[in-house]
Amino acid sequence: MSKKVRVRFAPSPTGGLHLGGVRTVLYNYLFARANGGDFVLRIEDTDQTRFVPGAEEYIMDCLKWCGLNPDESPVVGGPYAPYRQSERKAMYREYAMQLVGQGNAYLAFDTTEELEEMRRELKVDEHSSVQYDHRTRKRMRNSLTLSADEVNDLVNAGTPYVIRIKVPENQTIVFTDMIRGNITFDSNLVDDKVLLKADGMPTYHLAVVVDDYLMKITHAFRGEEWLPSAPVHLLLWEYLGWIADMPQWAHLPLILKPDGNGKLSKRDGDRLGFPVFAMNWHDPNKNETTGGFREMGFMPQAFVNMLALLGWNDGSGQEIFSMDELISRFQISRIHKGGAKFDFEKAKWFNNQYIQQTADETLVALVRPYFLEKGHNPSDAMLLKVIALIKDRCTLLPDFWAQGSFFFEAPETDPTVVKDAKWNENKQMFFETWLTKLNEHADWTDIALEQSATDNLAAFGLKKGDIMLPLRIMLVGGKFGPGVFHIAELIGKEETMNRIKKVIG
């Protein structure tokens, strides 16, 4: 009998949603969809000191933007509600006490100062370990060293205490990771992690085990940074008597900084000029906004596709995958073990690919906001024509304005840029003459206009190459853009003539 696949993404609502977080969501989502399973969003808000208002809604907005909506969450609910750990507070204490009763955990009354002192004393040299573990717990103030009466008195007096796991001595803890295979730990080197904090809230270690069990999670994906605490979790599953129901673990490789070393962080994005968060994040406490991929002009499909390939591939060499393809091709066995440095250039390439493969009609709605922002509200027909002309030179959505503004606004062309060293009387005369011809020109199409220009060149001893660039700069304001006569056709007779006049006087 195989259980129904259930996976979860369990973020802390403390700030922007990191690219690596989105990838974790994505792998969860793909695995759930491929196996007909459920994808749960659980909010791990057990650290009240780090709570940031709005962060939870923000995370859900990000998931929505990415098209990775959970089947169960604090908002949509579900059979295992509540999905916010702060609302599950009472349950954790119950299990923590069960562990204490079994002798697998104990109460610790040590103050911060006492802990610091212990660590200071232990740190006699570079080689010393300063953990709260099987060696040190014997000298601390806890229910292992104190008599039952003393413990009761302290508790009754309202002395703050935490509950720590009692890690066994001389055991080899082995667990199997779906990506890395068997991983072994020496229990003597694992410390007695705090399970329940003095404020009654569980730490991640207790909460993740209790909730994964209660929510019937079958496969747990999380970042590689959790690997060192995996033995604690394994012990908890054992002690709580749930080992048969423990999910299969998959510790995902880290996403690293493009340059230098280390995990990719928000600061690296600021420093290197690219986003790290899925969407803009405004921190209400610091009152500062950090940029997101969405606002930078990424299409969610491209963003998701790019992330899927950062640490996974299907072995075929294919790089562009629709969500359905990702779902059918995704395999945990093909997730890499090693961390990957993030490459923003490649990320942009993905977006460019998506823009190119998106129908112009679809693009209309996607790029319109950028034109509205500049005070223009073109018709769909007009926008469609512009898109057709410029899409192959657009990588991010705002490029459509950068590459197409001159269709709507006359460029601020400095006449001296056109009338440079190569400018001469013949060119001046050509444009003056051509202007009068244009005024009567009936067939305002790019082909006819090009013909008209060519026909009038010879009289002034000019070649086409002599006037193409000047004309382009008059119409566009720079050395870029689609064919000049296409542009002339689109902006119309009056505007074309005005722009030429403006330069030649």
Added chain:
RNA sequence: GGCGCGUUGGUCAAUCGGCUAAGACGCCUCCCUUUCACGGAGGAAUGACGGGUUCGACUCCCGUACGUGCUACCA
């Protein structure tokens, strides 16, 4: 420092013992285009190091080096 995990071009990466080591991004050259881009054709650039195992090792094993993560009453 200890412990865990990792290591194929600058970056992402294929390869599951036969390699003259794919492909993509980026970079360079040329063609196309009297602009820019797209597109096309080329090019430079890779197995960390040392030992094994094997007819044969990028692939397996062991060391070393390097990188990275953890080492909180944060997740």
